[in-house]
Amino acid sequence: MIVIIVNAEVMSEFLEDFTKESQFVQAKSLEESGCKNYCILQNSKDKNKFTFIETFESEEAIEAHKKTAHFQQWRNNVYEMMACERTTMRYTIMK
Amino acid sequence: MIVIIVNAEVMSEFLEDFTKESQFVQAKSLEESGCKNYCILQNSKDKNKFTFIETFESEEAIEAHKKTAHFQQWRNNVYEMMACERTTMRYTIMK
Numbered sequence: 001m002i003v004i005i006v007n008a009e010v011m012s013e014f015l016e017d018f019t020k021e022s023q024f025v026q027a028k029s030l031e032e033s034g035c036k037n038y039c040i041l042q043n044s045k046d047k048n049k050f051t052f053i054e055t056f057e058s059e060e061a062i063e064a065h066k067k068t069a070h071f072q073q074w075r076n077n078v079y080e081m082m083a084c085e086r087t088t089m090r091y092t093i094m095k
Numbered sequence: 096m097i098v099i100i101v102n103a104e105v106m107s108e109f110l111e112d113f114t115k116e117s118q119f120v121q122a123k124s125l126e127e128s129g130c131k132n133y134c135i136l137q138n139s140k141d142k143n144k145f146t147f148i149e150t151f152e153s154e155e156a157i158e159a160h161k162k163t164a165h166f167q168q169w170r171n172n173v174y175e176m177m178a179c180e181r182t183t184m185r186y187t188i189m190k
Binding site: 002003005019022023039040041042043044045050051053089090091092093094095 | 097098100114117118121134135136137138139140145146148184185186187188189190
């Protein structure tokens with residue numbers, strides 16, 4: 001399993017749009033066979049900050065995810081909504 | 096539900112000790128009635144960097160967690176192992 005943590009900050013005027021776009025990509029991603037979990041967290045102190053925790057079964061599953069229409073649509077649609085560049089880090093689950 | 100994300104960086108000479116301490120606190124925390132999930136992630140590029148994702152059912156559950164012997168033991172035992180101060184942020188789960 002590979003866990004991807006994405007930190008994103010949205011400009012406040014796009015908060016509602018970003019939420020809708022992200023709910024959509026979450027639902028569609030969870031339908032991918034290689035996507036084992038997809039959790040979106042909203043910072044309790046700053047509602048414009050989000051952390052996505054996405055669990056994929058393999059590198060191949062991540063590559064397949066990046067090629068999906070729903071991911072590409074999300075990436076394109078939220079591009080102008082971001083307050084700063086997103087950060088993405090990969091993790092393994094400690095046993 | 097409240098999700099706590101803790102980022103921790105351990106000095107490399109303590110990596111094994113930190114792992115053992117963290118596995119212990121993870122197992123004990125999951126026995127708490129208010130702790131709904133407790134996942135420890137290890138950064139794929141830097142094995143000394145860890146992200147704890149802890150889900151509690153309420154503020155009261157977090158306060159109860161902080162008072163447990165296993166949490167206090169972990170906090171004390173890993174104190175000298177840290178490369179820098181840990182960061183802790185609270186989140187809600189986006190629906």
